[in-house]
Amino acid sequence: MRQLAPLLRTRRMTLADVPGVMDIEKEAFTNPWSLEMVKKELTNEWSNVLLLEESTPWGWELRAFAIFWIVADEVHVLNVATHVASRRKGFGRKIMDEVVAMGRARSCTLATLEVRRSNQAAIGLYAALGFRTVGMRPRYYADNQEDAAVMIMDL
Numbered sequence: 001m002r003q004l005a006p007l008l009r010t011r012r013m014t015l016a017d018v019p020g021v022m023d024i025e026k027e028a029f030t031n032p033w034s035l036e037m038v039k040k041e042l043t044n045e046w047s048n049v050l051l052l053e054e055s056t057p058w059g060w061e062l063r064a065f066a067i068f069w070i071v072a073d074e075v076h077v078l079n080v081a082t083h084v085a086s087r088r089k090g091f092g093r094k095i096m097d098e099v100v101a102m103g104r105a106r107s108c109t110l111a112t113l114e115v116r117r118s119n120q121a122a123i124g125l126y127a128a129l130g131f132r133t134v135g136m137r138p139r140y141y142a143d144n145q146e147d148a149a150v151m152i153m154d155l
């Protein structure tokens with residue numbers, strides 16, 4: 001667990017957090033990950049699921065999550081989402097800053113991801129962090145044949 005500010009902290013997902021992550025996931029994506037897919041991330045040693053929580057009068061509430069793999073010297077970001085009512089408040093940037101910091105702490109030199117080319121919010125977030133588009137994977141997403149933009153950042 002890491003305290004980012006008096007009212008903000010990050011921590012790793014546990015099994016008990018999976019339903020809350022699924023609530024955000026289902027709202028965020030037309031083709032969401034299944035419960036089984038999210039749970040599976042708890043069992044892969046290369047996988048990391050990071051939660052960003054905000055302190056409220058009712059306790060710590062989940063605002064955003066990020067799923068990423070660390071393989072050799074590369075951080076590969078698979079999934080990032082902010083609760084729909086909490087967007088554009090800096091939570092996406094904060095959790096991605098932590099992802100990058102965790103990668104650097106593990107001596108990674110590169111961060112990579114794929115993103116739907118129409119996803120302006122996510123591309124905007126990644127570009128603001130310093131990712132750059134280095135190519136396109138045509139018809140990468142099976143559901144609607146959409147291209148993926150491949151983005152990378154040197155760490």
Ligand SMILES: CC(C)(COP(=O)(O)OP(=O)(O)OC[C@H]1O[C@@H](n2cnc3c(N)ncnc32)[C@H](O)[C@@H]1OP(=O)(O)O)[C@@H](O)C(=O)NCCC(=O)NCCS
Binds near residue numbers: 079086125
């Ligand atoms: C992409 C997403 C995670 C951004 O989360 P967020 O918490 O709203 O992002 P932040 O508030 O930290 O925004 C940081 C920067 O990203 C960019 N950005 C965020 N939302 C944007 C939007 N709708 N349009 C353009 N740029 C956007 C901006 O540069 C923003 O900085 P600014 O607010 O100072 O202009 C969120 O929109 C989301 O959950 N989308 C659905 C899931 C998704 O598509 N995930 C990514 C694919 S894996």
